[in-house]
Amino acid sequence: MPVTSSAAPKPRKPRPSRARGLRTTTGCLTCRSRRIKCDEQRPRCATCIKSDRECRYASPNDASTSTAPNGPTPSAQAMPSPALARKSITSDTPFSNSPELQFDSPLTTGSVASMPSPNSAPYEWYDLLAEDAIQNVAKYNLNLEVEKPRPSQRESPERDDSAFDPQLRSPDQDNDAHLGLPPILQDQWNLIDTIPLTDDELVLFQHYVGVVGPILDLCDPTRQFSTSVPRLAVHNLGLLKSLLAVAARHMAGLNQFPFLQTGSEPQIMNPLLNVATQYYYETLHYLSQNLNQGSYSKSREIISTALLISTYEMFDAEGQYNNGAWERHLRGIFWIQRSQNNNGECRDPLRRAAWWAWIRQDTWVAFREGRRVLTIWRPLRRLDDLTPDELCLRIIYICGRCVDFAATESVKKYDVDTRIEQGKKLTQALNDWYNILGSSFQPIYRPALPAQDTLFPPIWIHPPSHAAAMQTYHVSRIIVAINEPSPGGMEDMRHRQRLLDESVDTVCGIASTHQGREIPSAMSNVRALYTAGLAARDPVKQAGILQLLEETLEVTKFPPRSLVHDLTTHWRAQQ
Numbered sequence: 001m002p003v004t005s006s007a008a009p010k011p012r013k014p015r016p017s018r019a020r021g022l023r024t025t026t027g028c029l030t031c032r033s034r035r036i037k038c039d040e041q042r043p044r045c046a047t048c049i050k051s052d053r054e055c056r057y058a059s060p061n062d063a064s065t066s067t068a069p070n071g072p073t074p075s076a077q078a079m080p081s082p083a084l085a086r087k088s089i090t091s092d093t094p095f096s097n098s099p100e101l102q103f104d105s106p107l108t109t110g111s112v113a114s115m116p117s118p119n120s121a122p123y124e125w126y127d128l129l130a131e132d133a134i135q136n137v138a139k140y141n142l143n144l145e146v147e148k149p150r151p152s153q154r155e156s157p158e159r160d161d162s163a164f165d166p167q168l169r170s171p172d173q174d175n176d177a178h179l180g181l182p183p184i185l186q187d188q189w190n191l192i193d194t195i196p197l198t199d200d201e202l203v204l205f206q207h208y209v210g211v212v213g214p215i216l217d218l219c220d221p222t223r224q225f226s227t228s229v230p231r232l233a234v235h236n237l238g239l240l241k242s243l244l245a246v247a248a249r250h251m252a253g254l255n256q257f258p259f260l261q262t263g264s265e266p267q268i269m270n271p272l273l274n275v276a277t278q279y280y281y282e283t284l285h286y287l288s289q290n291l292n293q294g295s296y297s298k299s300r301e302i303i304s305t306a307l308l309i310s311t312y313e314m315f316d317a318e319g320q321y322n323n324g325a326w327e328r329h330l331r332g333i334f335w336i337q338r339s340q341n342n343n344g345e346c347r348d349p350l351r352r353a354a355w356w357a358w359i360r361q362d363t364w365v366a367f368r369e370g371r372r373v374l375t376i377w378r379p380l381r382r383l384d385d386l387t388p389d390e391l392c393l394r395i396i397y398i399c400g401r402c403v404d405f406a407a408t409e410s411v412k413k414y415d416v417d418t419r420i421e422q423g424k425k426l427t428q429a430l431n432d433w434y435n436i437l438g439s440s441f442q443p444i445y446r447p448a449l450p451a452q453d454t455l456f457p458p459i460w461i462h463p464p465s466h467a468a469a470m471q472t473y474h475v476s477r478i479i480v481a482i483n484e485p486s487p488g489g490m491e492d493m494r495h496r497q498r499l500l501d502e503s504v505d506t507v508c509g510i511a512s513t514h515q516g517r518e519i520p521s522a523m524s525n526v527r528a529l530y531t532a533g534l535a536a537r538d539p540v541k542q543a544g545i546l547q548l549l550e551e552t553l554e555v556t557k558f559p560p561r562s563l564v565h566d567l568t569t570h571w572r573a574q575q
Contacts, residue, residue, distance in 0.1 A: 029056045054347060122297040122339065125306065125332035126287050189296045194234045201244055204275075205230070208247035211519060216311065216357045218520045219396065219465050221389045224353035229304050236301045238286035242308040245279035248272050249315045253557045280312060298340055300350050306333045307354045314361055315558055327369065330362045334374040343377040344393060356393055363400045364527055367479070370408040373400040383436050391437065392469040395476070398429050402476040406483040416485045423484035430476055441466050446509075455544040459509035464521045467510050471528040474503035478535045500535045504545075507532040511548055522555040526563070533567040542571055 027038025028045050030053050038045050048055035197205060213226030222228075233240040252272035283305065290296050310333055313326035337343070337358065342351045344359070359375060366373045379397060386394060404410060405422055414422065445460040461467035481496050481503075510516075511525040529549045536542045549564060 189290045191235050204244045204247040214520045219392050220353045222349050224350045239301050239305045241279050241283040242305045246308045246312040248276035303354050367403045372404045372407045392465050395469050395472045399472050399476040402479040419485050426480050456508035458513045460513045468524040474506050475531045477503045504532045522552050525552045
């Protein structure tokens with residue numbers, strides 16, 4: 001008779017939880033951050049190739065730390081030795097835990113769930129373009145048909161030769177042989193041979209390289225929009241058309257009036273406006289024919305095209321047919337940036353430059369509209385890890401957080417005590433940024449004793465990007481100070497007014513230097529002077545700011561003088 005044991009069964013070895021024991025500790029950094037299986041192929045694993053993501057592996061020096069998939073920028077590779085870098089990680093300096101790294105990422109307008117998927121984002125953006133085109137085509141009497149992408153284009157990624165831009169086929173296959181474009185040889189949507197330019201197009205192209213590109217590159221030492229984008233444009237028809245469109249639109253704005261008088265004849269539309277609009281619609285046509293190609297929708301060319309179209313809308317935003325197109329396209333670029341996983345610290349210098357150019361535009365529009373900035377990204381790198389040029393970018397991000405603080409939504413959502421605490425954190429972030437600056441942010445010239453007839457003594461900071469960063473810092477201080485609830489007391493009020501007066505004087509002093517006559521710096525000055533005007537209480541200073549703003553607008557010809565009207569209206573309301 002078999003003997004039955006009464007002893008308790010031997011316990012089974014517990015299975016590691018999925019949260020810990022089963023997590024892979026090998027593979028590329030991208031797969032590890034996404035918590036998916038990696039085949040560890042080099043230089044790119046199969047998963048990253050399939051999802052079209054950047055594939056990076058940890059170096060021996062990174063073994064003890066976890067690195068985000070987008071990691072440090074190329075300029076960070078020229079940082080101090082690994083030993084010194086590790087020292088900065090454990091240092092107790094006040095910059096290691098700067099508040100802007102701890103801010104919650106704000107939600108965009110509407111719910112995150114309502115945002116388009118990565119695959120549909122380019123189509124949603126195109127719909128915005130088509131909507132604007134349909135609304136305005138009649139005003140310019142253009143013989144162009146503007147159509148939205150067919151539903152089948154969105155549903156099927158398969159190649160459809162009928163959907164390809166006919167200008168990319170051999171000249172003997174269609175009716176566009178007169179364009180003289182070479183047959184397609186690579187990437188289907190790119191050309192190996194340089195696209196020929198007419199004499200008129202060369203003038204526009206040179207204006208873009210010499211004037212418009214530097215506006216976008218003010219805070220980018222690599223000058224991506226002045227160097228890389230033009231090189232890409234001569235091989236991509238859509239990008240080229242958008243470049244010519246924004247150049248023509250900017251040249252049209254440089255005229256003193258949008259209309260020309262020819263003798264006794266009635267006023268006629270500035271012909272450059274017609275040229276700009278024509279190129280705009282040709283860009284739209286190109287996009288409608290090529291968005292169905294997956295590689296194009298993830299390309300550097302489409303993000304460059306999107307940013308140039310947004311800049312076109314920026315120059316057009318307060319013109320004679322203002323319909324809010326600029327703000328809608330900023331939202332469209334936000335969708336595309338998310339679909340490409342772009343942010344302010346990604347490794348590709350062009351994608352990174354496009355992100356910062358976009359956030360500069362959106363921060364200004366958000367400030368003017370009283371909304372929050374359209375970003376859900378926050379930086380990973382600490383202040384003491386940044387180069388001086390990267391510090392110029394970080395203050396743009398902090399300024400966006402200050403605009404969030406001033407947004408109507410934020411004012412209504414939080415009680416007074418919470419608002420005061422938020423204001424303190426922003427002030428600490430601004431102080432941390434300012435305290436880590438090097439000598440390049442200090443004035444090269446500042447008169448020891450200002451002239452009696454000078455209201456705002458000139459302040460010359462070089463290079464211009466560092467001058468713009470200092471203006472952005474003082475703009476941020478003004479935004480926080482005029483929106484932060486006061487705990488009460490005369491001392492607090494006097495302290496706040498001293499800060500405001502100092503920021504107003506600094507902004508106006510920088511704007512009054514010779515750099516203010518350069519269009520890229522003048523564009524920054526316009527926004528800073530408008531914000532300084534909101535903080536000015538002295539009628540004499542208000543008159544001085546108004547004069548500086550009018551002089552700067554004469555340089556930029558953008559935006560129109562509605563800013564002057566808005567300031568004077570604000571001052572009357574404060575009386």
